[in-house]
Amino acid sequence: MKQLIDKSIKELAVGLRNGDFSSVDLVSESIARINEIKTKTNSFISTVSNELVLNSAKEKDKNIKNVDNPLYGLPFTMKDIYQAKGTRTTSGSNVLIDYQSQYDSTVYKKVKDAGGILLGKNNLDAWGHGGSSENNDIGPVKNPYNLELSAGGSSGGPAVSVATRCVPYSIGEDTGGSIRNPSSWCGITGLKVTYGRVSRYGAIAYASSFDTVGPMAKTAEDCAYILENIAGYDPYDGNTSNIEVPKYSEIINNKLDYTIGVPKEFFVKGLDKEVETSIQNAVKELKKLGCKIKEVSFPLFDFGVALYYIIAPSETSSNLGRYDGIRYGNGRDKFTEETKRRILIGTYSLSSGYYDEYYNQAQKARTVLIETYNNIFKSCDAIISPVSPTLPIKIGELINDPIKNYLADIYTVTQNPAGVPSLAIPTGFSKNNLPIGMQIVGPHFSEDKLLNIGHQFQLVTKYHEIKPNI
Ligand code: GLN
Numbered sequence: 001m002k003q004l005i006d007k008s009i010k011e012l013a014v015g016l017r018n019g020d021f022s023s024v025d026l027v028s029e030s031i032a033r034i035n036e037i038k039t040k041t042n043s044f045i046s047t048v049s050n051e052l053v054l055n056s057a058k059e060k061d062k063n064i065k066n067v068d069n070p071l072y073g074l075p076f077t078m079k080d081i082y083q084a085k086g087t088r089t090t091s092g093s094n095v096l097i098d099y100q101s102q103y104d105s106t107v108y109k110k111v112k113d114a115g116g117i118l119l120g121k122n123n124l125d126a127w128g129h130g131g132s133s134e135n136n137d138i139g140p141v142k143n144p145y146n147l148e149l150s151a152g153g154s155s156g157g158p159a160v161s162v163a164t165r166c167v168p169y170s171i172g173e174d175t176g177g178s179i180r181n182p183s184s185w186c187g188i189t190g191l192k193v194t195y196g197r198v199s200r201y202g203a204i205a206y207a208s209s210f211d212t213v214g215p216m217a218k219t220a221e222d223c224a225y226i227l228e229n230i231a232g233y234d235p236y237d238g239n240t241s242n243i244e245v246p247k248y249s250e251i252i253n254n255k256l257d258y259t260i261g262v263p264k265e266f267f268v269k270g271l272d273k274e275v276e277t278s279i280q281n282a283v284k285e286l287k288k289l290g291c292k293i294k295e296v297s298f299p300l301f302d303f304g305v306a307l308y309y310i311i312a313p314s315e316t317s318s319n320l321g322r323y324d325g326i327r328y329g330n331g332r333d334k335f336t337e338e339t340k341r342r343i344l345i346g347t348y349s350l351s352s353g354y355y356d357e358y359y360n361q362a363q364k365a366r367t368v369l370i371e372t373y374n375n376i377f378k379s380c381d382a383i384i385s386p387v388s389p390t391l392p393i394k395i396g397e398l399i400n401d402p403i404k405n406y407l408a409d410i411y412t413v414t415q416n417p418a419g420v421p422s423l424a425i426p427t428g429f430s431k432n433n434l435p436i437g438m439q440i441v442g443p444h445f446s447e448d449k450l451l452n453i454g455h456q457f458q459l460v461t462k463y464h465e466i467k468p469n470i
Contacts, residue, residue: 004029005165006467009222010249012168013070023057023064023073023117030075030119033166040470041142041151043160045080046088047120056117070225072115077161078171079154080121081128082213083202084108087118091204092126092136094334095323105202106234107171107213114229119167122157126336127316128175128206130154131388131408133182134399135338142395143185144468145434149392152182158216159186163468169217169226173203175210176308177387177412180424183216184387184437187426189454189464190216191223194444195419196241198227199234207315210308210416219464220423220454224248227447243445251448252455256289260440260453261296261380266411272390278428278436282457283384289456296376296383301414303365308413309406310349310362317346341402366417373418373443381449382442386411387424391434415441423450426463435463 004026007015015021031050038044053075060073078084081091083101090096104112112118126136133141133156141156143149144164151160158170159182172179174192183190191214198213205211215226228249233242262283267276287293320343325331335343349358376383389410398405415422422441429435442450458464 003033003165005033005168008219009070009074009168009217009225012074016064016073023060024054026073027053027057027075027117027119030167033164034120037160037164037166037470040147041144041160041164042139043123043141043151043157044120045090045092045123045138045157048087048118053117053119060115060117067115069114069229071111071229073117075117075119075167076111076169076171077120077122077158077167078108078118079124079158079173081124081173081204082108082171084118087121089121089204092124092138093336094137094330096329097137099329103202106199106236107230108202110230111171122161122170124157125154126339127204127320128154128173128178129316129339129342130399131177131181131405132393132398133157134395135336137336140395143392144470145187146392148394150185150395150398152185152388152392154178155216156182159183159188159190162188162216162218164470165467169215169222172214172216174212174214174416175206176312176416177409179214179216180387180412180422180439183424185392185435187435187463187466188216189219189223189426190214190424191227191447191451192415192422193227193231193447194421196239197231197421197445197447199237199240201234201236205319207312208319209315210312212416219458220425220451221249221252221458224252224451224455246448248448248451252452254452256286256291256453256456258381258449258453259292259294259379260286261294261376261383263296263298263301263383263385265298265301266385270389271386274391274430275386275389275436279384279386279438282427282438285457285460286453289460294380296380298372298376302410304369304414305406305410307362307365307369308409308417309345310358311366311417313342313346314349314359315346317343317350338399338402369414370418373420377443382440382446382453385439385441387437387439391430391436411439420444421447421450423454425454425457428463429466
């Protein structure tokens with residue numbers, strides 16, 4: 001079925017201004033589609049009342065001709081970790097199940113000020129702890145391509161909202177793959193930004209030195225429009241950068257002339273054959289588009305999982321200390337088994353006697369990882385990597401096997417400790433019609449180049465236009 005929300009952000013913006021359709025039409029389509037999808041896929045935790053969103057759309061329709069911003073009048077959703085006054089913000093956990101936001105996160109404020117209309121908050125792995133949107137008190141998010149499979153995580157709900165065309169885009173969060181993994185398993189495009197590019201203020205913290213806020217949408221072009229609106233310095237987040245925000249939506253039109261590295265260590269046993277073939281074909285496409293392709297080495301990349309699963313739990317054990325049942329929500333007994341495991345691992349790694357052996361050691365490994373990236377980017381502009389080593393996995397398989405669960409993150413946990421950006425884009429489908437994606441990783445603040453590569457690739461491929469039949 002053809003929908004308005006199949007259109008790109010740019011097409012929607014033009015259509016609204018030409019009077020081909022209205023913001024009320026778009027929001028009405030979103031409401032209807034969310035009602036159709038939400039129970040089947042369990043992708044929403046809450047929705048905003050029809051009256052509120054339709055009134056907001058009517059207001060936007062009155063002004064549309066006077067406003068340039070392409071996000072004006074467009075519906076969107078957010079992962080349920082972002083504070084938005086007037087909404088419940090649960091982080092997928094019974095600890096915060098009735099918690100009402102007291103203020104607006106910066107990302108929400110920016111999108112709202114740009115004219116975005118929040119339709120709902122999406123399901124996830126509680127606190128971002130997971131890669132399959134199963135570790136929560138809401139139930140798993142189901143993959144719209146096959147409801148027995150996981151949508152990926154932890155931003156599974158946002159990915160499903162975009163893949164099923166409930167909204168043109170969603171705001172996700174990525175600490176070790178949470179935007180990229182569900183984007184790839186649901187066939188959409190997701191951008192993990194450079195640490196500090198987008199403010200984290202008002203985002204429920206998982207691991208503060210890894211957490212990033214970013215767009216999830218159908219295409220790199222759409223991500224460019226969203227990033228232009230949400231990036232930039234914020235006095236409420238001391239780690240945001242005041243490096244100027246480029247005009248991403250213009251830079252993406254450049255012809256490609258980059259050197260792209262393909263790390264030989266990434267394409268080994270353990271990587272699904274269909275995923276590997278799909279990425280190799282994508283690399284050939286990039287070559288046709290003018291990129292120079294070169295084999296590079298990413299030594300010791302497999303130690304990423306070990307260092308990530310020491311530092312992230314350490315930071316989360318500290319961040320979750322505030323949920324004592326007195327100031328916020330319910331008591332600590334409401335944490336899930338997986339979250340308790342992470343609090344225990346983190347507390348152990350930080351405790352005196354083990355600190356040097358674990359936390360300190362992991363921080364040293366992090367420095368080596370940063371140097372590895374710095375070295376690679378001396379000889380190439382970006383590198384290609386799988387997102388997930390496998391196709392979408394059956395619900396239940398990862399959550400019941402913690403080691404397998406952590407190892408599934410092998411390709412996505414090195415970028416966050418290094419702070420570098422990465423764009424996940426669809427590269428094809430398996431013979432069972434499951435989406436496959438790859439990531440393009442670049443040096444700090446190279447979002448413009450990554451989006452440029454992603455957009456040029458999407459101009460000559462059609463994978464991003466395909467949607468699940470649900
Ligand atoms: N799967 C990873 C984890 O469980 C990443 C999660 C995320 O990026 N929020 O930690």
